[in-house]
Amino acid sequence: xxxxxxxxxxxxxxDDNFLGSVITxxxxxxxxxxxxxxxxxxxxxxxxxxxxxxxxxxVLLPDKDGFEVLEEIRKNERLKNIPVILFSNLSQExxxxxxxxxxxxxxxxxxxxxxxxxxxxxxxxxx
Numbered sequence: 775x776x777x778x779x780x781x782x783x784x785x786x787x788x789d790d791n792f793l794g795s796v797i798t799x800x801x802x803x804x805x806x807x808x809x810x811x812x813x814x815x816x817x818x819x820x821x822x823x824x825x826x827x828x829x830x831x832x833v834l835l836p837d838k839d840g841f842e843v844l845e846e847i848r849k850n851e852r853l854k855n856i857p858v859i860l861f862s863n864l865s866q867e868x869x870x871x872x873x874x875x876x877x878x879x880x881x882x883x884x885x886x887x888x889x890x891x892x893x894x895x896x897x898x899x900x901x
Contacts, residue, residue: 779806814838833862
């Protein structure tokens with residue numbers, strides 16, 4: 775089995791601990807380095823030091839939402855080119871458009887994908 779994610783550092787920001795742990799476990803079996811955080815503020819703090827290969831970002835977070843975190847990433851010279859995928863169950867077109875306007879690489883509706891399908895989508899960024 776090809777380990778496309780081997781050695782890649784992926785930041786996963788998700789406040790749903792069950793989904794977060796499932797995706798983290800699956801990515802770990804792919805030999806990815808996972809930095810799992812459950813708030814936008816923690817993500818921004820971690821990004822002061824870390825430059826991940828990919829950021830997976832929930833939109834609805836308990837403090838700074840995914841849009842705010844994405845905006846901060848895109849304003850930062852050191853981080854602005856990192857691919858950022860927003861995940862949400864907010865599938866309204868205005869949310870998707872806002873994500874694109876702020877520079878999201880992609881936007882996935884969580885309820886449309888199983889955890890395995892999410893992993894397969896992530897692999898496409900590194901294939």
